[in-house]
Amino acid sequence: MLEFITTNIQMFYLIILMIFVGIELIGHVPSVLHTPLMSGANAIHGVVIIGSIIVMGQAHEILSLILGFIAVVMGTLNVVGGFVVTDRMLEMFKKKK
Amino acid sequence: MQHILQIIYLISSVTFILGLKFLGNPSTARKGNLIAAAGMILAIFATIFLYTTDTGEHLGNLGFIFGGLIIGTVVGWMIAKKVKMTAMPQMVSFFNGMGGACAGLISIIEFRHLVSSGHYEIATVGTLITIFAGLIIGTVSFSGSIIAYGKLEEKIKDFTLPGQQFINIGLLISLLGLSALMISGNIENTSIFYFILVLSVLYGVLFVLPIGGADMPVVISLLNSFTGVAAACGGFLYNNNVMLIGGILVGSAGTLLTVVMCKAMNRSLVNVLIGNFGGAKTGEAATSSSFVGSIKEVTKSDAAIMMKYAKKVIIVPGYGLAVAQAQHVVHELEELLEKNDVEVKYAIHPVAGRMPGHMNVLLAESNVSYDKLVEMEEINPEFSTTDVVLVVGANDVVNPAAKTDPSSPIYGMPILDVENAASVIVLKRSMKAGYAGIENELFYKPKTSMLFGDAKKSLSELVSEIKSLG
Incomplete structure (x- = not known):
C-alpha cells in the first residue's frame, strides 16, 4: 500500500492540489449559477470517455468490444449532452438586458 | 508522438480548470463552457490518434470508436436540444448516469482483461483498488442517477423499505468487505466480481429511492461528484493526467456544491447519505399536523x-x-x-x-x-x-x-x-x-x-x- 503511494506520488500530489483548486473555484460562485455549474461539471467528468476509448482500442474479443462500444456511446452522451445542455442554460443568461 | 499527446492533455487540463473558473461568473460562463468543451474534443481526438500502448501500438478498432462517438453525439445532441427547460435537472441526472456507467464498464473490461490474460495475480494493489473503486462508484452513480431521473420525471415514487437504513449500511459494508477481500488476497473470482456489480446497482437504487422532497438536488450534486471520482479512478488506472484532473476537479467541486446545498437546507450530508429523510417520516408529519x-x-x-x-x-x-x-x-x-x-x-x-x-x-x-x-x-x-x-x-x-x-x-x-x-x-x-x-x-x-x-x-x-x- 505504501509502495503504491510512493510509486504514484506525483498523482497523489495532483489529487491533493486539484481538490483545493476545485474548492477554490466553486467557493465564490453566486447561487444563481449553481445549476449551470453543476451541469458544466457534469460535462467535464465526461472525460471518462478517454478511458473507454483506450479500452476499446485494445479490445480483442467480442464481449469486450460490445461493452467497450457501449462505454464509448455512454461517455459521448455524457460529454455532448452535458456541454450542450449547459450551453442552452447559459444562452438564456446572456439574453438578459 | 507521446510527447504531443502529453502536451495536448496538459492543454486540455488547463481548459477544464479555466472553464470551471469562467463558469463561476455570469458574464463569462458561456465562454467557460465552450472552452472546456474545446479542451474535451482536443483530448478525445488526441487519444484516438496519438495514444500508444506499452508495446508501442496505436489504438485499433477505430471504426467502432468513431461509430460510438457518432451515435453518442447525435443522440446526446438531440436529447439536449429537445429537452424543456423545466426538465433540466433530470437531464443533468441522466447524463451523469451515462458517465457513471461508462466508468463502471471500463472497470468490467479491465477486470476481464486481467483475468483472461492471467495477470490478475500479479496485478498491483493500486491497479485492483482503482478497478474496484471505479466499478462501485461508477455503478452506484449510474443506478442512482437513473432512479433520480425517474423520480424527477415522476415515473418512480418515493419508497422506503422497513429498516432501509440498516439495509443500506449492510450493503455498503458488504461491498467494501468483498472488494477488500478480493484486492488484499488477489483472489481471482469472477462470480464475486459480478456479485459486487449487482450489489452496487442495488445500492445505488436503494440509496436514492427513499430520498424525496427537498433533498433531490443534493443527491444529484452528490452523484455528480461520484462520477467525477469514478473518472479519476480511470485516470489512475491508465496513468492519464487529464482524466485524473478532470475527475478530481469535478469530485471536489461537486462535493463542495453538495455541502453548500446541505447547509442551505440545514441538513447534514450523513443524514442524506443513509437515507434518513424519506417518505415514511414526512408522511407521519403530514397526518399528525392539523391547523x-x-x-x-x-x-x-x-x-x-x-x-x-x-x-x-x-x-x-x-x-x-x-x-x-x-x-x-x-x-x-x-x-x-x-x-x-x-x-x-x-x-x-x-x-x-x-x-x-x-x-x-x-x-x-x-x-x-x-x-x-x-x-x-x-x-x-x-x-x-x-x-x-x-x-x-x-x-x-x-x-x-x-x-x-x-x-x-x-x-x-x-x-x-x-x-x-x-x-x-x-x-x-x-x-x-x-x-x-x-x-x-x-x-x-x-x-x-x-x-x-x-x-x-x-x-x-x-x-x-x-x-x-x-
Whole structure:
C-alpha cells in the first residue's frame, strides 16, 4: 500500500492540489449559477470517455468490444449532452438586458 | 508522438480548470463552457490518434470508436436540444448516469482483461483498488442517477423499505468487505466480481429511492461528484493526467456544491447519505399536523386590485412555476405591474425548484432582469415593507414549520419570511402538500389568501384582470 503511494506520488500530489483548486473555484460562485455549474461539471467528468476509448482500442474479443462500444456511446452522451445542455442554460443568461 | 499527446492533455487540463473558473461568473460562463468543451474534443481526438500502448501500438478498432462517438453525439445532441427547460435537472441526472456507467464498464473490461490474460495475480494493489473503486462508484452513480431521473420525471415514487437504513449500511459494508477481500488476497473470482456489480446497482437504487422532497438536488450534486471520482479512478488506472484532473476537479467541486446545498437546507450530508429523510417520516408529519383556522380563497379580480395598487410586490417562484411553464407569464405580470409604478422583485430560495439556481435559469429564459432576482438573505428583511407577496407554486420554502415545529422534517431549514408582508397570495393547484409531503401553516394564516388553479392560467388571468382595471 505504501509502495503504491510512493510509486504514484506525483498523482497523489495532483489529487491533493486539484481538490483545493476545485474548492477554490466553486467557493465564490453566486447561487444563481449553481445549476449551470453543476451541469458544466457534469460535462467535464465526461472525460471518462478517454478511458473507454483506450479500452476499446485494445479490445480483442467480442464481449469486450460490445461493452467497450457501449462505454464509448455512454461517455459521448455524457460529454455532448452535458456541454450542450449547459450551453442552452447559459444562452438564456446572456439574453438578459 | 507521446510527447504531443502529453502536451495536448496538459492543454486540455488547463481548459477544464479555466472553464470551471469562467463558469463561476455570469458574464463569462458561456465562454467557460465552450472552452472546456474545446479542451474535451482536443483530448478525445488526441487519444484516438496519438495514444500508444506499452508495446508501442496505436489504438485499433477505430471504426467502432468513431461509430460510438457518432451515435453518442447525435443522440446526446438531440436529447439536449429537445429537452424543456423545466426538465433540466433530470437531464443533468441522466447524463451523469451515462458517465457513471461508462466508468463502471471500463472497470468490467479491465477486470476481464486481467483475468483472461492471467495477470490478475500479479496485478498491483493500486491497479485492483482503482478497478474496484471505479466499478462501485461508477455503478452506484449510474443506478442512482437513473432512479433520480425517474423520480424527477415522476415515473418512480418515493419508497422506503422497513429498516432501509440498516439495509443500506449492510450493503455498503458488504461491498467494501468483498472488494477488500478480493484486492488484499488477489483472489481471482469472477462470480464475486459480478456479485459486487449487482450489489452496487442495488445500492445505488436503494440509496436514492427513499430520498424525496427537498433533498433531490443534493443527491444529484452528490452523484455528480461520484462520477467525477469514478473518472479519476480511470485516470489512475491508465496513468492519464487529464482524466485524473478532470475527475478530481469535478469530485471536489461537486462535493463542495453538495455541502453548500446541505447547509442551505440545514441538513447534514450523513443524514442524506443513509437515507434518513424519506417518505415514511414526512408522511407521519403530514397526518399528525392539523391547523386551527380555515383557508381563505381570493377572487382573481380582488387579487388583481391588491397587486395593482400595491407599492411593492415580491414574487416567490417555486417548482409549480416550472411545471406550469409559467415563467413567461410571470414576467409579463412583472412588467405590467412595473408600468403601474409597483416595485417588483423575485425572492429566490436557494433550493426552490428541483435544483439550486433552477428558478434563475427558468426566469432568465423569459428575460427577467438578473438584478430583480434577489437571494434569500438579502430579501428577507424586505418582506416587512412589502404589501403583497405572490407565492407561485412554492410551498416548503415558505413553510413556517421550518422555524416553529421541531418535529417537522424541514425544521431548521432557512425559509423566506413571507408572513412579515402585509398580505400573501398563494397560487397553487390544490391544497395538496408540497414535495416534502408536509402541511403548510402559512395557508391558514388570516393574511394569506389562496388562488387555486394552474399557475400559468391563474397568472394570465391576473394579467388580463389588471389590464382591465385600466
